[in-house]
Amino acid sequence: MKAKILIVEDQFIEAHALERMLLRAGYMVCDIATSVQEALAVIDKEPVDMVLLDIQLKGSLTGIDLAERLNQRNIAFVYLSANSNRTILEQAKRTQPYGFLVKPFRQKDVLIMLDVAWYLHKQKKEPLSGNIASKTANNSNRSKTGCNTPVLIGNSPAIAHLYEQIRTAAGSNISVLIQGESGTGKELVAREIHQLSDRCNKPFVVVNCAGLPATLIESELFGHERGMFTGAIDKRTGKFEQADGGTIFLDEIGELPIDIQVKFLRVLQEREIEPIGGNIKKINVRILAATNRNLENEIAHARFRLDLYYRLSVFPVNVPALREHTSDIPLLAAHFMQRYAQDAGKHFTGITDSVLKQLMHYGWPGNVRELQNVIFRSVLLNDGPEISRLSVSLPQTADSKDTSLTMEENERNHILRVLEKCGWKVAGKNGAAEILNINVSTLNSRMKKLGIKKPRWYE
Structure with a gap:
């Protein structure tokens, strides 16, 4: 039986369009309210499972005020509107909604968001138990497809909660925004989502947005035809097309320039790309993104598009420090x-x-x-x-x-620190040999003697 939904939206056309979407999908819409007072009157009169909640409403109270009441009554809710005011955005996030839906509403987005929100709400009411290893071993997607990947290591409640988020995200094709400090393992989380999904036998393409030259970002992501600009000797297939059928992971998404964010938003909305000088192509790609930036702050300073933020954060995953x-x-x-x-x-x-x-x-x-x-x-x-x-x-x-430590141990540690700082680049400009002010062959000899080998995660 599907959830019983209350729509709280003061715009007549949008509210009734949303109601028609829900009714067609088999949901029961108990009412449409235009203010906090009307919404509370409906909730007092009959049981409500979930509320779709606009932030700006009629009257002096906002959707954020109603959200606090809904939390007290343990009623699930999803915000309907996107507000670019940083203070309002932070206040909305503090109420811990199950998601945000961006206007104008698309039926596919609405239905996926409702499924995810309702699942998470049920999980919240039924706390997790058991350890990570048993949950991983019993994952149906992994056993059916034969995919294999290193699991997250840990038995703490924080990792148990993270793994439950991963399992939830893996079960659908929704876009996921993975947030966390540097070094927490955001790419590992993305790989695990991919490996637990039904796309695990398809490509998993990683893009480091911070490492892309500004002049080549569009070509790298979307591709180009031969001769479209200086240096375009051959046709290039972009990262999105390379990931067709599988998953693309955009690390440090906050580094994308605004003009590329607009094109990326089109990929999210329409699932199509337009190579430079080429024709529009439909693609079937699961999009995962990650950042260690505060995107709310980036939005407030007009460095990140609000609509892109909400499209990405349909299902946010926070990786604990x-x-x-x-x-x-x-x-x-x-x-x-x-x-x-x-x-x-x-x-x-x-x-x-x-x-x-x-x-x-x-x-x-x-x-x-x-x-x-x-x-x-x-x-x-x-x-x-x-x-x-x-x-x-x-x-x-x-x-x-x-x-x-001995002198030899100190020498080894010093070389290791320099190598890590320059990404294990030994020769060339800004390489370890230049920083240490020694010959490349001398450095290679010292590394061999001290047993220093390049770690696999840098290869």
Whole structure:
């Protein structure tokens, strides 16, 4: 049985167009209210499962005021309007809606949003239980398709909630906006959504929007025909077309210029692209995007389009910082230790309690990526049977042991830090050899002697 819906919208045409969409889809619309007072009168009179709620309404009270009442009554709601005022946008988000729908409404968007919102509301009323491993093993899409991917590591409530969001997103083709600090693993989340979806045997194309030259962004994303501009010697297939049938992951979406955002919005709305100098092409692509920027702030400064933000954030996924799930640090550290020990031809039985204590009492501003790098360097530093000291000095308690390093260990750590800073570029301008002011062959020789190898995630 589908949810019973109340529409709270003071624009007659939009409200009744929305009502017709819902009725055609089999939903029951109990009423249309134009003010907070009218809406509360309906809710007091009959049970309502979900409210589609405009922010600007008749009277002195807004949709945000009504949202607070709905939360108190445990009634699900989705906002209908998009407001570019940063303060209003932040106030709306604080009420924790299940989503936003952008006017003019498209039936497909409305129905998908309702399905997602209702599912999330039911999950909220039935708290999660069990660990991540069992949930992953029982995932139907993974078992049916045979797709395989590394699962998120951790048994904390934060990771359990994240994984439930991933499973929910994987079950549909809605656009997903993945938000989180740098180093939290947003690309891993995107890959997991793809692998748990029915597109897992199709392409997964990653685009780093921050790394695209401004003059080539449109060509990279949408492609071009031969001879359309200087240097266009051959026809180029864009990233969207490469991902046809599968998933495209746009990392650092907040870096896209405004003019490209307009073209991207068309892809989201119409599922079609227009290569430079070419004809419009229909594509079948699942769109995932990520950012560590505050997009509300970007919207307020006219650097990010409001309509694009709402199209992307139909289903937002927030990746927790490592400081929000510190109980997972021992599991993560052990995982990275085993991976890099195998690469280095070493064997460790574990990590000493003193080292774990240091790991647990550090703030990890670089999140999981920083932990990964620390364990990688520590594997090179230690010879076993346990990792008994770290390659870097982390904030320690008064009773922590001395972690002084030898000259050779300090040299290895210094080279590693420089390599990480320049993305493991050894030669050329801004490469590690130039920064260290030594010959490239000398650096390669020192790296070989010190057992420094390029990590797989940089390859």
